[in-house]
Amino acid sequence: MPLLEVENLTKTFGGVVANKDISLRVEEGETVGLIGPNGSGKTTFFNLLSGELKPDHGTVRFRGEDITGMPSHAVNGKGIARTYQILRPFSSMTVLENVMVGALPRMNMREAAEAARRFINLVGLDQRTFTLASALSTGQRKRLELARAMATKPKLLLLDEVTGGVDHKSIPGLIALVKKLHQEGVTLLIIEHSMKVVMQLATRIVAFHLGEKICDDFPERVATDRRVIQLYLGKAYAKNS
Amino acid sequence: MAEVSATPQRRSSAGRWIVYAILGVFVLVYPFMRFQVGPLQVDFTFPYARHLLILIFLYALTAQAWNILAGYCGQVSFGHVAYFGIGAYTSSMLLMNFHLTPWIGMLAGGLAAIALGLIVGLPTFRLTGHYFAIATLAIAETVQTIFMNWNAAGEAKGLWLPVMKDSLLNFQWKSKLPYYYVALALLCLVYLATYGMERSKLGFYFRAIRDDAVATSSLGVDILKYKLVALSMSAFFSALAGSFYAQYVLFIDPFSVLHLQHSVLVVLLATFGGVGTYWGPIVGTAILVPVSEFVRIRFGGTGGAEDLIVYGGLIVLMTLVEPAGIVGIYRQHIRPQLFARKEMVDVHAMAGEATEE
Numbered sequence: 001m002p003l004l005e006v007e008n009l010t011k012t013f014g015g016v017v018a019n020k021d022i023s024l025r026v027e028e029g030e031t032v033g034l035i036g037p038n039g040s041g042k043t044t045f046f047n048l049l050s051g052e053l054k055p056d057h058g059t060v061r062f063r064g065e066d067i068t069g070m071p072s073h074a075v076n077g078k079g080i081a082r083t084y085q086i087l088r089p090f091s092s093m094t095v096l097e098n099v100m101v102g103a104l105p106r107m108n109m110r111e112a113a114e115a116a117r118r119f120i121n122l123v124g125l126d127q128r129t130f131t132l133a134s135a136l137s138t139g140q141r142k143r144l145e146l147a148r149a150m151a152t153k154p155k156l157l158l159l160d161e162v163t164g165g166v167d168h169k170s171i172p173g174l175i176a177l178v179k180k181l182h183q184e185g186v187t188l189l190i191i192e193h194s195m196k197v198v199m200q201l202a203t204r205i206v207a208f209h210l211g212e213k214i215c216d217d218f219p220e221r222v223a224t225d226r227r228v229i230q231l232y233l234g235k236a237y238a239k240n241s
Numbered sequence: 242m243a244e245v246s247a248t249p250q251r252r253s254s255a256g257r258w259i260v261y262a263i264l265g266v267f268v269l270v271y272p273f274m275r276f277q278v279g280p281l282q283v284d285f286t287f288p289y290a291r292h293l294l295i296l297i298f299l300y301a302l303t304a305q306a307w308n309i310l311a312g313y314c315g316q317v318s319f320g321h322v323a324y325f326g327i328g329a330y331t332s333s334m335l336l337m338n339f340h341l342t343p344w345i346g347m348l349a350g351g352l353a354a355i356a357l358g359l360i361v362g363l364p365t366f367r368l369t370g371h372y373f374a375i376a377t378l379a380i381a382e383t384v385q386t387i388f389m390n391w392n393a394a395g396e397a398k399g400l401w402l403p404v405m406k407d408s409l410l411n412f413q414w415k416s417k418l419p420y421y422y423v424a425l426a427l428l429c430l431v432y433l434a435t436y437g438m439e440r441s442k443l444g445f446y447f448r449a450i451r452d453d454a455v456a457t458s459s460l461g462v463d464i465l466k467y468k469l470v471a472l473s474m475s476a477f478f479s480a481l482a483g484s485f486y487a488q489y490v491l492f493i494d495p496f497s498v499l500h501l502q503h504s505v506l507v508v509l510l511a512t513f514g515g516v517g518t519y520w521g522p523i524v525g526t527a528i529l530v531p532v533s534e535f536v537r538i539r540f541g542g543t544g545g546a547e548d549l550i551v552y553g554g555l556i557v558l559m560t561l562v563e564p565a566g567i568v569g570i571y572r573q574h575i576r577p578q579l580f581a582r583k584e585m586v587d588v589h590a591m592a593g594e595a596t597e598e
Contacts (some may be wrong), residue, residue, distance in 0.1 A: 050459060076461035088456035090449050092517075101449045104442050105461040152461050 001064050001154060003028040003187050006048075011044055015112035018044040020211045026156070031188040033202030033219070035195070037232055040208040042191045043085060046158050049189075050082045051075035062156070077105070081154035084143045085161045085191070089133035095120060095144055096129045102151030113152075119147040122184075123177060126176055139170050143177070150181060157181065159190040163197050195233065199223070200217070207232060268294075273423050287394030291417040295489070297523075297530045298424035299482055303503075304430045304510040304522035306478035309438065312509075312517035315451025315484070316366070319374050319480055321507050323361075324354040326499035328480025330388060330485040333400050338393075343412035346482035354480035358472040368470045378504070398473035399494025403488060412488045413503035420489055427485060428523070429479045435519065438474070447471055449515070502549075509552055514561055515568030524567045529555070 012020040018041045026032050034042050047053040049060060049073035057109050059068045062078055070078070071195055081102075090098045099100040103112035103241040120126055123143040128136065133144060142162060149157060162178065163171050171194070178201060182188055192198045198205060198219070208213040209231045222228055229235065271294060274285040285291065303325060311317045325478060331353045332346030340351075364374040389397045405411040438444050445456060446467045458464045487493050513581040514525025540547045565571045 052455065052459070071465045072455075072458040073461050082459055083457070088453045090452035091457070093445075093448055094453055097445065097448075101445050101457065101462070104445055109442065148460065210480045226418055 002026060003030075003063060003078075005059075005061040005187075006049070007061075007177045008178055009045070009048055009060065010056050011041075011048055011053060017211045019048065019055070022211075024206060024212050024213065024216065026187060026189060028155070028187050029192065030203050031182055031201050033164075033198040033205040034189060034208065034210030035193070035198060035205060035232065039210075040141055041211040042208050043160060044211075045075060045208070046160055046189075046191065047227070049075075050158060069166070074092075079153075079155035081149040081152045081156075082158035082160065083142075083160055085163060085164060087141045087145055089136070089141050089144055090130070091134040092216060094130050094132055094161050095125055095136070095177055098133050098144055099147045099151050102148045106153065113132075116147075118152055119150050122150070122180065123147040124173075139166050142166065142174070146177065147154045148183065148185070150186070154186060157186045157188050159188060161191050161193065163192065171197065185188070264322075268425065272274075272418055277546055288417050290456050291421050291508045293531065293534060294364065295417065295421055295424045296534075297422075297526050298428045298483060299489075300510055300530055301523040301526040302428045302431050302482045302485075302504070302524055303479055303507050304514070305435060306482070307507045308511045308516060308518075309435060309447075309478075310471045310475035311446075312448040312521070313435075313438070313451065313509060314445070314468060315454075316468055317370070317374050317461055317508075318377040318472075318475075319508065320361075320377035320379070320384075321475070322501065322503035323357060323377075323381040323384040324476040324479035325483040325486070326388065326495070327354045328383060328483025329493045329498040330394055330400070330482035330483075331480070333487045333493055334394060334481060335592070336402065337400065342410050343484060344410075346411075347481055350480040350484045351477040353579050354476035354483075354513050356580055358476035359469060362472045366465055366472075379500075379506055381499070381501065385501075386443075388496045395483045395494065397495060397499070399492060402491040402493075404491065410413055411495050413491075419577055420485075424485060424489075427478075428482055430481075432519075432523075434474065434478070439519065440586050441468065443467070511555060513566055515566030518566070518568040519564055521568045528567065 003023045003173070004024070006022060006024040009022040020041075020109050022045060024043075027227070030044070034045070034060065036042055036157055042082060044053065049056050051070050051074065051234050054069045059066060061067070062075075062080060067075055067078055067080075081091070090101065093101075096116055099116035099152070100109075100112045103115045103119075106112075107115065107220070117126070117129065118131055125140060125143050125147060128140060133141065137145060146159075146162070159178070163174055166174060175197060178188070182201075188201070190198070190201065192201075202219050205215070206219065206221050207222060207228045209227075214231065215228050217225070247419050247449065251492050271285050274283060276283055283477030303321070306324075307318065307321050308431040328347070328350035331350035332343045335346040335349060336343055339583050361377065361380050361414050364378075365373050368376060391482060394400065405413050407414045407416075409419075412423075422449070439562070445459065446462050446464075449460075450467060458488050466478050483498055486498065490497075507551045509520045510529055513529055514523065529552060532555070563573065565572070
């Protein structure tokens with residue numbers, strides 16, 4: 001049984017079809033990369049999976065259970081967590097408190113604090129445990145969001161542009177961290193613009209364009225797919241890859 | 242393992258506890274204080290001196306109750322007088338019609354306020370920020386209009402509570418002294434509840450909802466449920482204050498316990514002191530209520546406009562100088578080393594960093 005099974009997922013905003021008949025399958029243990037131009041519907045897809053939006057048609061099955069249209073807190077309870085493209089830290093709370101919010105729905109205060117510290121160590125923010133989230137740099141906030149999402153003990157983690165806005169030097173560290181999270185037993189579905197990052201992490205790549213899935217295959221095949229090159233990667237990529 | 246704190250990191254110095262102890266003793270003996278030090282004569286045993294503190298306790302109670310919902314949980318209500326009024330009317334009508342002791346009436350009022358809160362909250366909490374505030378305003382006005390036209394509640398004429406024998410059961414005394422300690426006890430109750438909330442899961446969830454409700458929901462927290470919990474706590478204590486008021490003044494009508502002015506006042510008091518902080522409401526009340534009384538006595542008139550002008554001026558001043566209120570001023574300027582909000586970084590860690598992000 002696949003971990004995630006999406007069938008004909010459709011979402012329209014007024015005249016704009018953000019997601020059109022998207023069907024997708026994610027097996028446990030995979031790292032699936034989701035690529036495509038801005039506005040192709042990737043984040044909308046995430047919002048539909050995580051419960052922030054309700055689809056117009058289609059179904060989402062997680063571990064065999066139909067979770068279509070469930071609110072986001074219930075979806076998280078089932079085992080799906082996500083990070084955001086535009087970061088959402090709890091600014092008035094410390095790093096520790098931020099991560100604890102993720103852990104508290106499942107355990108008591110003391111356990112949550114211990115679990116939170118473990119995840120803070122995992123993402124390398126232990127020196128900042130008592131720092132207010134508002135005082136963190138962008139890269140640190142991204143790590144915070146990862147730790148916080150992981151604290152909810154997800155089986156599937158949706159990462160929305162985790163390397164967006166991060167300087168070149170820090171990207172290898174982030175990639176290594178994502179791989180570490182994967183080793184913790186989390187299946188990953190990641191939206192990424194950097195092909196360099198996607199090729200290093202993904203076992204499979206799905207390409208979106210104008211709300212539709214145009215490719216779903218092994219990374220090497222997607223990178224050389226004619227349509228993907230034409231609509232997203234550009235001819236220069238084909239020449240250099 | 243280092244201690245986990247649910248609140249912004251601050252180390253309590255011994256000095257703080259000494260200050261608390263002194264204030265605590267002062268407040269306990271205040272109604273009996275009558276002495277002379279040289280030419281200075283101090284007498285707090287007469288009714289007005291006690292009345293002033295009773296007002297402060299009462300308003301601090303309502304301000305902190307509002308603070309739980311608006312300051313900690315981020316849901317700004319401009320219609321909190323509805324809960325105050327429901328409390329006042331419930332206990333009074335139960336007393337007058339069923340001779341029920343106002344203590345039970347007070348609890349009933351609290352429950353009625355929670356019920357109103359749930360009715361209000363369920364549809365309005367789906368609205369974002371400003372729309373929620375407007376909705377609460379509209380609902381409070383509706384509640385006032387209902388009571389103005391409700392025969393059994395005395396309509397616009399209001400209710401004259403029966404004068405009864407001095408007793409604890411009757412919740413009525415000729416002297417202000419028992420009222421003083423009851424008001425103090427109620428204030429301590431709401432502060433105790435807030436203290437417990439701060440350190441529990443509720444405190445975490447409330448603050449997270451305030452900072453980012455969408456992210457909070459994505460972490461598995463039912464934000465509607467917790468907003469309703471915050472509203473229930475807030476409504477309950479507001480209603481207790483309303484019942485107290487009814488028993489203290491022995492007259493209530495829609496213009497004294499269901500008026501918009503009370504809603505605005507509650508917001509001003511908590512905001513001036515420091516919204517979202519623990520001591521903010523009582524600090525704001527302890528400053529603004531005496532100021533308002535002074536203005537009313539000094540400039541005469543009905544007292545309705547002058548003190549609001551002064552309030553308005555103070556609020557504008559506070560908003561320009563320090564939006565975080567008096568407590569904000571304390572944290573930023575008087576004791577910044579304890580509250581360095583932007584500088585809570587381990588300096589050694591910074592020095593040891595190379596390429597760490």
